[in-house]
Amino acid sequence: MATCYSIQELMRMIATAAGSIADTVSDREGQRFMQALLTSDRIYVAGAGRSGLIAKAFAMRLMHLGxxxxxxGETITPAMEKGDLLVTFSGSGETHSITDICKTAKAVGGTLALVTSRGESSMAKTADLTVVLDSRQYDDKGLSSDFAIRQITGEHRSGAAYNPKAPTGSLFETAAMIFSDAVILELMDLRHTAKNEVEENYSNIQ
Structure with missing residues (x-):
């Protein structure tokens, strides 16, 4: 019989697991990532599924910083050029649609930064810099690595009874969200950006 957990217990489990992932993040990788953000002309973000939502949230925060x-993929996104940076969020590092975007970015002379849980993935092999958020100790076994295939075949399962650490695959996104927020905080510090300056860029027509 599956163990039943309270919402509070599950929240603590996920928070503890995310904390353990933070302990594995390479300081060197983090600093290289920060340097790429600070020195690039423009920053593009990409991701599929929930990782795509994290990517969009990160782009919004960067805009708030000016x-x-x-x-x-958005209609108002301009052509990427040499000197621009593509930040890709992909837990598996194998999602076909994002792999193609990475290849295109490299072909036009862009820099590719990958945030992933798999440092040996196809995307990692072509990336200029990679930040590994090692959530694999909590991942399900035997599931297809490609996001689209998992969705189509119904392998994208979730539920506390199946995995008490977090719904399938979501621990990477949780860690990625925390990582991206930490990056924003460091960028605020390095760029000497005050909270009121950030708030001035919040949307006022929604």
């Missing part, structure tokens, strides 16, 4: 950021 940095030029775009979401790949």
């Amino acid at each position: 940095m030029e950021s775009y979401v790949v």
Whole structure:
């Protein structure tokens, strides 16, 4: 019989697991990521599924800091050029649609930064810099690595009874969200950006 957990217990489990992932993040990788953000002309973000939502949230925060950021696939996103940075969020590092975007970014002379849970993935092999959020100790076994295939075949399962640490795959996104918020806080510090300056860029027509 599956163990029943309270919402509070599950929240603590996920928070503890995310904390353990933070302990594995390479300081060198983090600093290289920060340097790429600070020195790039424009920053593009990409991701599929929930990782795509994290990517969009990150682009929004960059805009709030006054940095030029775009979401790949949006109608107002301009052509990428040499000197621009593509930040890709992909737990598996194998999602076909995002792999193609990475190849295109590299072909036009862009820099590719990957945030992933798999440092040996296809995307990691082509990325200029990679930040590994190692959530694999909590991942399900035997599931297809490609996001689209998992969705189509119904392998994208969730539920506390199946995995008490977090719904399938979502621990990477949780860690990625925390990581991206930490990056924003450090960017605020390095760029000497005050809270009121950030708030001035909040949307006022929604």
